[in-house]
Amino acid sequence: MARGVHIVAAAGLALVWAAPASAARIDLTGVTVNRGDTLRGVAAEYLVEPEKWEQILPHNQGLARDPDRALPGLKLLVPTALLKREFRAGMLVYALGEVLARKRDTSEWLRVRSGVLLHDGDGLRTMADSRARVRFAGRSMLELEPDSLAILKRPRNTAYDLSVEQGRFLVSEVSVFAKDVGFFPKKKDTAYSLTRVRDRETEVRVHQGELAVRDARDRELAVIGPGFMVRIPDGKPPSAPERFEPLSPAAAPAPAAREAEDSAKVAHPDPLIPVAAIRLQVSRDKDFSSIVLDQRFGPDRRPRPSELGLPPGEYWMRAASIDLLGEENPFSPPKLQRITSGP
Template sequence: MKKVKSLYKINSRFQISNFKFRASILKMLLFFIFMYFLTDFNCLHSQQNLQEIEVKAGDTLWGVATHYLKEPSRWPEILNFNDISADPNNVLPGMKLKIPIVLIKEQLRSSTVTSIIREVKVRRQVEINWAEAKQNMKLYNKDCVRTLENSYAGIKSPLGNSMTIGPSSLVIIQPEEKTDETRLLSGEIRATNIPIRTPTAFVMPRITPKTPISDYKTKVKEDQSTIVAVYKGAVDVTAKNKTVTVPEGYSTEVKINLPPIEPRQLPPSMELLDEKQRINKEGKLDMEKPKIGKLNKPNIENINEINIGGELSKSKSASEWLDITHYHIQIAKDKDFNDIVFDSVRPIYEKFDIKKTEVTDGRYFWRVSYLDASGAEGIISSYKEILVDKTPPTLTIEEPIDNGRYVDKNVRVSGTTEPDGRVNINGNYVTVDRYGKFSAEVSLIKGENIIKVSSNDKLGNTTTISLKVIQTPVGIRQQVKKSFFLTPVGIVISIITISALLVISLVTVTG
């Protein structure tokens, strides 16, 4: 009996401890769930897109709410983002308030200029003249932005999305209630999650839980047709009551008064062309690479060289995305390409030569992308570094003398150049010492001889000097021009001059 009671007590204690253990586990689980939702709420709260406004003299919190908010009665929500009193009648002169974008009237929402490259102009809705765009400038409904040649403008929309306006573009900012719609009248825009309306199409990003970000470029050509290229996510392109979904890595074109064409694959990146093998339509492995350009590491052999263009090879098994007609090359002083010094679109058959550009000496970064026949631009390559040095080496010729006459059948050619230069005299390389000096014998023929001396540095720059040397036969002296004073007239004048000086000297002495 005692054993039964003891077992009962042990079992009861075990059940109680087990219950307490389960209760503690449940409490911990509820705590973690609470913290999860609290953290999620805080994240949502902190990630809200806010617009900063400056309170004018005499304005109160209620006055600000009446002017800016779609529903002024929601003014207490402003308190969550600002350290101010809850009294709506408080005067807040000069204070900058942060207000959630979703509360602000559409016409008062502002986009922000985040970056400017070269010349960018802005025209307000109520103004006629264009003004220079400035960093952090606010843009409102129906304000216009215009970029000039080789110029770019970065814009952040009211909802926090970004876009880059390309060269020679005209854009109207039109923030809507649920979207950041922008009108592109000419040029191009690279946008993230921003609807774009062109003269011939409407581009709407497809935002889903799996693809929360859509990155794409919209371009309006001179004939008003629209090109849409998608680099991430997907977009819907609508025209003439037809909508086409363009997935990542594809493009579509909308010609005037026509619906969008079916999506086609974008030109590949340079890395893909240069490194990956291609598979032909029969499924066989094609080892031949398309000769459209290679990425070369900027070592001492190819500094000053960007091996792009000049070749376009299509094998029999080439796929459709090899329909490449142009390449777009950019050269900048920084890795982020905020300071672009060269920006050009060129035919694929045109070999790129950086020495023929206006890029000055220095260290730069470059990248390139390909365009197909429609004008759709593929994925841009990663940046590569290049050292530009267009300065030719110094070269001085000490002997022979240009247009000099020499009796010997050989003449010594000597001079000075840069220590690391390579000197070529009439097609033959000569030794250059550590001080940059060189010397060599050159054979002459009777009459005129042309001696061509060239110095090349390691970067491919060249300096050339040409000399003319005349070889005369043995026994014939060089013709020397007679002095004027050796002619008969000169001798007479010399005698008279000397006599006059003697007479003057005698008179001076006797006097």
């Protein structure tokens, strides 16, 4: 059995996670192996199905095919999907303000910045006026609003990905445990927001997809569809699902003719993060002291500069995503665009 092995950031991991959702990719996690360990031992320790050790070979050039051959000290790239749940790292991809992390089996909270890897048992918390976003393999994501606390650890004998202690969270394709209740996405691309009031109740709102609510014995209590919410007081069953008013972005302007010379599109910030709207600002100057357009567009709307109804000229443009909780993320860096024909 492999000893002294620990998970580290693979050299290309951030680039793999940042690839467009439409691109074919395999999420990889780096594993550092001690001298003398074998591939079979590493597989037995870290893979859900150790017999699939051969699937590690294509991602590690020069690795011997003999699974019992002693390895030098090296780093292996392992498909994340093969790893046992406790070894699947999450990456802190966004940290605003004071964001703290606590390693498993420790009590000290330390300030962290984006790029940090979080593993099973690690805690993450945001202080006042702070926010954090953790991305897991594929499109799975957890976002913490101010004054929130989450533990990336499954409760014993359950299949939940993490537990939340207090605060507000935006969740995508991740199962969550709160007090005595669990939330399981039933469909791909399920996104939901969750508010946990310690020693009181949990509220969950489903923005897309479908979510199952289960008790600590894994009994299904409710199924929530998009646009519905439930409240679960501690120690009591969930309320009946009720509708909530989703964030409604302002209507986009009617598209104008598409000019070939306007090839550059307004970019969406972080395309892997579910958003409810995009806020676009256009200014005559780079410091945005002379704004000529400030408008929201739907999340699937990608306007070209020529479709904005502005007269010909040069403009500075920037965009900010608005998440499903209605919170606005920082603007992208300003980009100069030329409009060659008017409305």
